[in-house]
Amino acid sequence: MSCAHDTAEPRRVLEGVSVLSNERVTEGVGLLVLRAPHVASTVRPGQFVHLRIARGRDFVLRRPFSVHRVRGESIEILYQVLGTGTREMSLLEPGAVCDLVGPLGAGWIVPEGLAHALIVTGGLGAAPLGMLAEQLAASGAAVTVAMGAPTAERLVARGLYEDVARVVDVATDDGSAGVHGFVTALSERLLGEHQFDVVYCCGPEAMQRIVAAQAAVAGVACQVSLERLMACGIGACLSCVVSTHSGLKRACVDGPVFNAEEVLWDSSEIPPKH
Amino acid sequence: MSCAHDTAEPRRVLEGVSVLSNERVTEGVGLLVLRAPHVASTVRPGQFVHLRIARGRDFVLRRPFSVHRVRGESIEILYQVLGTGTREMSLLEPGAVCDLVGPLGAGWIVPEGLAHALIVTGGLGAAPLGMLAEQLAASGAAVTVAMGAPTAERLVARGLYEDVARVVDVATDDGSAGVHGFVTALSERLLGEHQFDVVYCCGPEAMQRIVAAQAAVAGVACQVSLERLMACGIGACLSCVVSTHSGLKRACVDGPVFNAEEVLWDSSEIPPKH
Amino acid sequence: MTVDMSVKVGNLELRNPVMTASGTFASGREFAEFVDLSHLGAIVTKGVSLNAWSGNASPRIAETSSGMLNSIGLQNPGVEAFIERDLAYLADVDVPVVVNVSGHSLAEYVALVERLDDHPQVNAFEINISCPNVDAGGMAFGTSCVPAAQITEACRAATMKPLIVKLSPNVTDIVEIALAVEAAGADAVSLINTLLGMAIDADTFKPKLARVVGGLSGPAIKPVALRMVWQVSNAVSVPVIGMGGIMTAEDAVEFMLAGASAVSVGTANFVDPTATMRVADGLSEFCRARGIARVSELTGALNTD
């Protein structure tokens, strides 16, 4: 797998956007649809936008969100309500205007001739992989998905994956859907059963680390998407560093997608809330 | 005229309110109607509410506004867009919820047996006198009004006064309605022509000062309503002091209405914007 | 589960850790319609001086981003009027009273403490050596160790009641000052007073405050206040009363984790006259929800590894 990003990065802009819809998906999760023509037409799977949720000086920082799907001139953000910003986000009404900087970051890399990909998601980790799954399927590649979440309802975007993937295996912490337990049990089994060209993984960092190790054992290339606190989102502030074998990298421009074997898993991950 | 406030002050509360309507009245002026049952049922003319315009920590201070009129469970605020808070206020939509502290302050005093009152307003000074004019008229007293504003359109609440007053004389800076010039020319003439029991005055402090002097010359008691920057609105912080013959008084509890002869006109007024 | 909300600040026993910040709550009367004063940890009165002070010219406040500036300048009618009006009122309220005292000179501080010392309504003193809004004395006493220690020592000699010294954040090293007043006999330190700031009206080219500069308070200063509470509480052994931008129970928790034994709610009283109760109730609920039996367990419980 090549590590360089094959095409030139799309131009990053400050884009004024408007809210087309903002619906509750499940407890604490919403789907925000924004009219954002520039990002919609240029974004690549795994890239993100840096969203300014509210005017005023209360929120000094933007909030980074992956683009989940693109439809025409609109982009979809699947988000979890965690803190002040996402709570405010859940109150955005259709017609509201805000702005974002995007598209940002280095997305998933699709190696030449990919035939079969394994996608492993944990919780909201399903968000940044939606667009990738769609594009892989459209290109004729086989896609197998392993999804994990605390409960059946929280298997967000399951519909999207079932539409495009050959197989969607699920695991829930409470057993309310699929296997009772962690998604890492599924990925371990799937890696043993099939021959994949690449594993794409997103979810809590601890889970990504395990999947990365499983892929390494299986000898399959693995890409992960890492979350870091981000001030600028464009590579200037160094708030989002990730330790790698080639030194400190910025998650906002060198990532968020990293080649798993490059990552020095460390303690700079964002601790999960609750 | 007695200086003490005749009845016990109504209980001050922190009241959750909702926006019933918020309409533009003229360029830069709006009328906000709030559902506020407690204040509506207890407020007296000349009192004010301390409004929290937006949640979040952006606005650390509330904003004081006179109650212009009361209708059932709702109160009306006539406001001018001046700065950040009132700009935000002009964006409030019906259904929005906020909160206020009120009713606050000492209102207009109606002396026993009042027969004929002169009300003098300058610009938004028409706001805190609306409820008073209505109540005086309802009690059978004669009300004469002198209103001033930059232009005809900015003679806000003119309709209210015309409904309840015997005479409404107007002056505009540009001559677009009534006399070309300042309202103080009207008040001077009216004080010469009629015998008033009291003058009620609100407007820019420079104008109130002139009217107070005119009333003193005419030997008529005069009450003015003074604006000061207010943090607490309930007498605790001492940010709103007014110099009087009996020392520093707090505009939020000892005022905003003062007996004009008590006031030591000084430089602590809020300078008019632009 | 009921949470033990009581805390001790030296010899001062408080029902709960939530006090009022001096100058933002008068002597309580103005807030009696909004909160039950007897449910407060303590009332810290507005600053009082020996003689009447008229304060600074107006305008005296300005709003800033997440904060406000004030240059009230300790306007107060002097100690005799304070005794007659404020302490008399507080005699009927079942709440510990901390009197915040200020002076233009060491002698004034001492005379004031002596005058108030045997008054039964006074449960403790808070010595304000950190007011940025008076010309003589005020912050000047609180920004270097020697005068800070001298005032503390002199007040200490004048009273057996708990002595809290209120520190200024406008210093290079607040720990040094805290250690100096501790050595001089302070039973507790309270921090922070306001940060010296300024606001300008770009339209009129004028300062927003008549005095030009004033004290910054509110959520804007919370990070500085937390840092100082943490530094000081790691250095002194007397209790620390933390304040600066506390608006919610979580804010209060943060100050306690940083090392505060009690907290004061200041500017928040202006936004929400029920703020003290909201914070106290929220603090108790915070502990209950987490199975914390005594609120005092929060003090210094910051996990830094």
Place this chain on the structure above:
Amino acid sequence: MTVDMSVKVGNLELRNPVMTASGTFASGREFAEFVDLSHLGAIVTKGVSLNAWSGNASPRIAETSSGMLNSIGLQNPGVEAFIERDLAYLADVDVPVVVNVSGHSLAEYVALVERLDDHPQVNAFEINISCPNVDAGGMAFGTSCVPAAQITEACRAATMKPLIVKLSPNVTDIVEIALAVEAAGADAVSLINTLLGMAIDADTFKPKLARVVGGLSGPAIKPVALRMVWQVSNAVSVPVIGMGGIMTAEDAVEFMLAGASAVSVGTANFVDPTATMRVADGLSEFCRARGIARVSELTGALNTD
């Protein structure tokens, strides 16, 4: 009416007064898609040191009310990489370049200035003696007069280029430090660097920054910054570069009225990558609307009576 937007900061001639605050704009390249770099007053680069520094552990930032904390800790690849990558990039950009330099010791500062001095892309130096995020050196140099003056003097001897000294707000008396560095040969002072602060997560009982403390920036600190710019500009005769929470053109006007000859936009770049241009354009519009022919007329024009 066209407004003359040019200003002089010592020998440095700027197209307009809007500079970038060190550490918030990298060396400009990251912002080139958003603003025309050649329209800036100057680019002040991120802090550079003699050898590579890896900075502090993550998390390195935390949002606060109207502000943010950072504890980046001057992560940078060292001066050689800086010359190769950043200065080489800037060679093609028509904009004055101010290099922000840091060291763990006086010798490091001097070696750094010497290394960069004859580089044609370097138009001036900004000596950072005020970084609160490094253990050795950093702010320690900037919080007392003697080391501040020593570093200034030593750097002065190492270069003829304009020397700006960046001051720390975490001091009792910033005027004293400003006067000391002026006397030691600084051509200008810039202020303020960040206020030392801290944030705590009440949920986890942990500090929000791995380093526990960090530097507070953004609108929250503007009142403190304005006050210091006003105090310093009234005391020194060298030009003052003002910064701290500038988000809009009005904010920039306020700093100039307080005495700044030029301003720097920092945290605002994170919220709005076009902030520098927005401020510069707004400043020109502000002057035009008021018939002010030269933006430099704003400097010190505060009306305090």
